[in-house]
Amino acid sequence: MTGKLYIVGVGPGHHDHMTFRAKEVIEESDTIVGYETYVNLVQDLIEGKTVYRYAMTQEVERAHQCIDLAKSGKIVSLVSSGDPGIYGMAGLIYETLAESNWNPKDGLQVEIVPGVSALNSCASIIGSPLMTDFAVVSMSDLLVPWEIIEKRVEAAAQGDFVIVIYNPASKKRIHQLQDTRKVLLKYRKSTTPVAIIKGAFRESETIVMTDLENLPNHSDKLGMISTVIIGNSSTYTYKDLMINPRGYKSKYNLEEQTNPDLKV
Amino acid sequence: MTGKLYIVGVGPGHHDHMTFRAKEVIEESDTIVGYETYVNLVQDLIEGKTVYRYAMTQEVERAHQCIDLAKSGKIVSLVSSGDPGIYGMAGLIYETLAESNWNPKDGLQVEIVPGVSALNSCASIIGSPLMTDFAVVSMSDLLVPWEIIEKRVEAAAQGDFVIVIYNPASKKRIHQLQDTRKVLLKYRKSTTPVAIIKGAFRESETIVMTDLENLPNHSDKLGMISTVIIGNSSTYTYKDLMINPRGYKSKYNLEEQTNPDLKV
Structure with a gap:
């Protein structure tokens, strides 16, 4: 049976x-x-x-x-x-x-x-960071050597990907996100937006909007139920939102007229 | 109001x-x-x-x-x-x-x-391709210049990311996936598994499991409701499934004994 x-x-x-x-x-x-x-x-x-x-x-x-x-x-x-x-x-x-x-x-x-998944839920509560190509990286080195992970972070930085980080830290594991930040600062401005989302959609939900420069000030928000989203060169913040435009702004005009032919 | x-x-x-x-x-x-x-x-x-x-x-x-x-x-x-x-x-x-x-x-x-999203649904029906770090890339060049997209593909290849491709082709746009394949073949074996999923969970759902070598034989399956998932160096196929192991196999043993202390 x-x-x-x-x-x-x-x-x-x-x-x-x-x-x-x-x-x-x-x-x-x-x-x-x-x-x-x-x-x-x-x-x-x-x-x-x-x-x-x-x-x-x-x-x-x-x-x-x-x-x-x-x-x-x-x-x-x-x-x-x-x-x-x-x-x-x-x-x-x-x-x-x-x-x-x-x-x-x-x-x-x-x-x-x-x-x-965390990439879907966390993105939805901080704005629209995943309108452009993105890379998803787990910082857990239990099953993957850190050298491989760090190489991936570097490649993602070179490709100007928005980066979604799963498992950014645990009680015993804190250097990974610090090292990641150092790698990213070789390629991205220190003002690049960073969001730390802890316990998305749970009662304990906390959101921190910061940037690469100030990321080390928020290590208390990192843990196994945290996700970190790091913007790319086109990410900007508006109020407490992290926004990625759909593409290259020059290609369309937000002031475009409403189409009079829309079907009801 | x-x-x-x-x-x-x-x-x-x-x-x-x-x-x-x-x-x-x-x-x-x-x-x-x-x-x-x-x-x-x-x-x-x-x-x-x-x-x-x-x-x-x-x-x-x-x-x-x-x-x-x-x-x-x-x-x-x-x-x-x-x-x-x-x-x-x-x-x-x-x-x-x-x-x-x-x-x-x-x-x-x-x-x-x-x-x-397509990355979640398509992965679920072809096996377990997203157990490792992955990059998500849209091939649509309506709003992003192709040179930028191609640079991202190259970075994702260098980082040994599994790659999920949204909008791989449209009626008028077919060269992008061909170019992507050429870039990837500089870094990955021609036997690297590739899945093409069209209309996931819809009545019209079709799945093709192929590899980088044979990808050009399946261009009829590409379109605006198709998603393509390309394996990395650790992806393998078993029957019709694309499997990524959780990490580096040497780090754990699948034959491990069942824990006698599990709580019922």
Whole structure:
């Protein structure tokens, strides 16, 4: 007997920003697995279900457990905040299945349920920073050597990408964002806008709008639920918003007449 | 009298992947504005409302119209597919408001409702390509000179980023992806996995898994509703999936024992 495995992103933490599909598969599931903090985000949806709560850094066990449960006939939702397809559990599940010669056509059914990730939610509350090309970089060096990450930051700076930083710091890991700032200052003005968003759409939400120069003054706002967005050469601020224009302003005219032919 | 302006992303097109907030604000609105194809995606939610449908390339008029309607007291949803914060209408709305000395604190209320963008939805149906750092690049040269875009592609290649390409081609614009491929082949193997996703989660959905070598054989799958995901040096394929490992495999062991202490 074979069950199903859903890898579900519940968005930034507030149910408003969860998708209908995410709620639907959680409700359909008899078994819920997830890092404790993520499971708590959907506590109201999982009464009466079998729930396995994991501590951080037990991802490999979590993947095996989910696959074993689904193979035994359970309908399993592995839940996480954000989107499990972005630095999430989707990869480890597929890696593990691939090593066991899984056949997607007639073996265990797996569905990734995409969600609103930190890049989507954080951008939405600080303005419009992602109107132009952007690079997404995780500062976590648990699984990737720092030299590789730093090389990516340099490349993103050279390409004038807006940069979205996941996992900017943890209690034990603070030098990465400082080093990133140094690299960026070789290419960008010290007045380049920077936003630090902590706990987007949660009750604890805090937003700091600063710039590359003053970023070191806000290290208390960095942590595992923080995201940092660093502007590129065309980013500007207006009031407390970080705005990227859609393209090169000279190419269109904001004063253009309203089209009289619009269809009602 | 002042109304409200919601800039709403409805996700990839299937209501399942819309957020609760997106549906809620559309229902609350008396006025719906959007590019015709996007408005059609939510046709069932907008019966009885005043609906303004625009043709493509009327974005500036659309922004002015929405702001004027909201200022006159209407509750307006400007709808789009995906996430309006990623290459969407959020930027033009804020740019236009900023030029009119808008004050977010006591002027028109604006809310960006984030959604599942093409990078989230397309990644979810082809495997786990975004487990590592990635760059997002639009090939549209309507508002950005091609030289800038090509420079970004080169930087993304140098940084070994997975690359997500929005707007890879249109009827009149086909050279960009060909040029991009040439740049990437300077840095990446010809066997680097490439996925072309057209109409993700729509009835017309088609997925092609190919590689840099064979990408030119699939130009019929490119268009304005296509997204292209190009792997980096650690991307591999398994069956029809594109997989990126979570990090450097040597750092963890997929055969690790299941933790006997997991909490039920």
